Amino acid sequence: MQDIQQEVVSLPRSYQTELMGQAKLENLVICLPTGSGKTYIAVMLIKEMAHDTRRSIDDGGKRTIFLVKTVALVQQQSEYIRIHTDLTVGKYYGELKVDLWDNERWINEFEQHQVLVFTAKVFLDLVDHNYFPLYKVNLLIFDECHHSTGENCYASLMRRHYDTCHDQPRILGLTASISAKKLKLSQLETTAKQIEDTYRARLASGSDREESARCGTSARVKKNSPKALADVFEALVGAVFLDSGNSLQTVWDVFEPLLRNYIDRSIICPNLNPVRWISENGGKVKNEFPEITDDGPMAVCVIQMSNGTMFEGRGTNKNKAKFDACRKAMKQSVDQQTS
Incomplete structure (x- = not known):
């Protein structure tokens, strides 16, 4: 040994x-x-x-x-x-x-x-x-x-x-x-x-x-x-x-002010799954296409929200590109609600 x-x-x-x-x-x-x-x-x-x-x-x-x-x-x-x-x-x-x-x-x-x-x-x-x-x-x-x-x-x-x-x-x-x-x-x-x-x-x-x-x-x-x-x-x-003295109220009083913004965000978007969030909020895939870059072929996905706003994502395959676009859309929406 x-x-x-x-x-x-x-x-x-x-x-x-x-x-x-x-x-x-x-x-x-x-x-x-x-x-x-x-x-x-x-x-x-x-x-x-x-x-x-x-x-x-x-x-x-x-x-x-x-x-x-x-x-x-x-x-x-x-x-x-x-x-x-x-x-x-x-x-x-x-x-x-x-x-x-x-x-x-x-x-x-x-x-x-x-x-x-x-x-x-x-x-x-x-x-x-x-x-x-x-x-x-x-x-x-x-x-x-x-x-x-x-x-x-x-x-x-x-x-x-x-x-x-x-x-x-x-x-x-x-x-x-x-x-x-x-x-x-x-x-x-x-x-x-x-x-x-x-x-x-x-x-x-x-x-x-x-x-x-x-x-x-x-x-x-x-x-x-x-x-x-x-x-x-x-x-x-x-x-x-x-x-x-095992007081949950004291724990809450100490940490709630530090975590308030994060707690609010998790309430607004509890599942934190961008693809599911887009689906539940009226978003849809507008376009998908391949793209040749200096690093090789990439997939591109365009997501359109119900208000007409579009977000473009990239990835090594279609699923990753869709996830990237959905993540960008969800981030902007949640940031606007918590700002």
């Missing part, structure tokens, strides 16, 4: 220190932008609670469990923890044939390693079969914890075992979004409550939103900027929602 190159962090940012301090005292789901250092907060907490993991299991010691969704993340996160701590780190996933290991092998693994990084299904199976009960875990970390609905392994582990555990581990969830799906504004409150209920935790994103957004990968990415901007905006909306 390819070596994983990891950047070594030597000094935590202020919001990382703040959130780690909160996670010491209560179960926490940390929601921060991609690349803002959520894993380092987990590492800080692992080291803070390491007095339990440095002891042998036989002497009453406990273990820290870090759960992830993929084998690649097992490799990445275990290497990150190894670089940033002096603790022994084990990694476990299905391709290692761990389902064939007996109880004695697992006892040895937990004795030799202080932090163990698992794909979620492997650890759920261990707990289900009582190979390693939750009361022997001091810290249980869920990476990408927005994947937590239905029979998902994360949700199943919490539902089947956490509430009945007589000595419950601290829970730390890490996510860049409170949902794996795109949400409407009206769904934010329900989804936030669901993730808090699943992990018996409080959602938090720190008080210095500007610093965490600035430090996130999305803020530095130049290519594919629409997706990067979407990540930043989603994190900001979530942060305002959390800090306002």
Whole structure:
């Protein structure tokens, strides 16, 4: 497997220190932008609670469990923890044939390693079969914890075992979004409550939103900027929602003035499909013909609106030329209505 190159962090940012301090005292789901250092907060907490993991299991010691969704993340996160701590780190996933290991092998693994990084299904199976009960875990970390609905392994582990555990581990969830799906504004409150209920935790994103957004990968990415901007905006909306005490009205009051023009445009033209828009507004194809240009043959399409205005579009085929003409017609009409 390819070596994983990891950047070594030597000094935590202020919001990382703040959130780690909160996670010491209560179960926490940390929601921060991609690349803002959520894993380092987990590492800080692992080291803070390491007095339990440095002891042998036989002497009453406990273990820290870090759960992830993929084998690649097992490799990445275990290497990150190894670089940033002096603790022994084990990694476990299905391709290692761990389902064939007996109880004695697992006892040895937990004795030799202080932090163990698992794909979620492997650890759920261990707990289900009582190979390693939750009361022997001091810290249980869920990476990408927005994947937590239905029979998902994360949700199943919490539902089947956490509430009945007589000595419950601290829970730390890490996510860049409170949902794996795109949400409407009206769904934010329900989804936030669901993730808090699943992990018996409080959602938090720190008080210095500007610093965490600035430090996130999305803020530095130049290519594919629409997706990067979407990540930043989603994190900001979530942060305002959390800090306002889950108030949708506050979220609306903050962002509606910024988005008013775009919201109005989407109401005027909700489908945003130029060809359909032209058809619904009385436009029609007036003419289509080929054209020879310096770049080769092109198709030309002329659209005529009901008021007689015509728009000409070009493309490498008739469909693309029609779409270009329709787009120009729709843009002019919508711009006039919103100006």
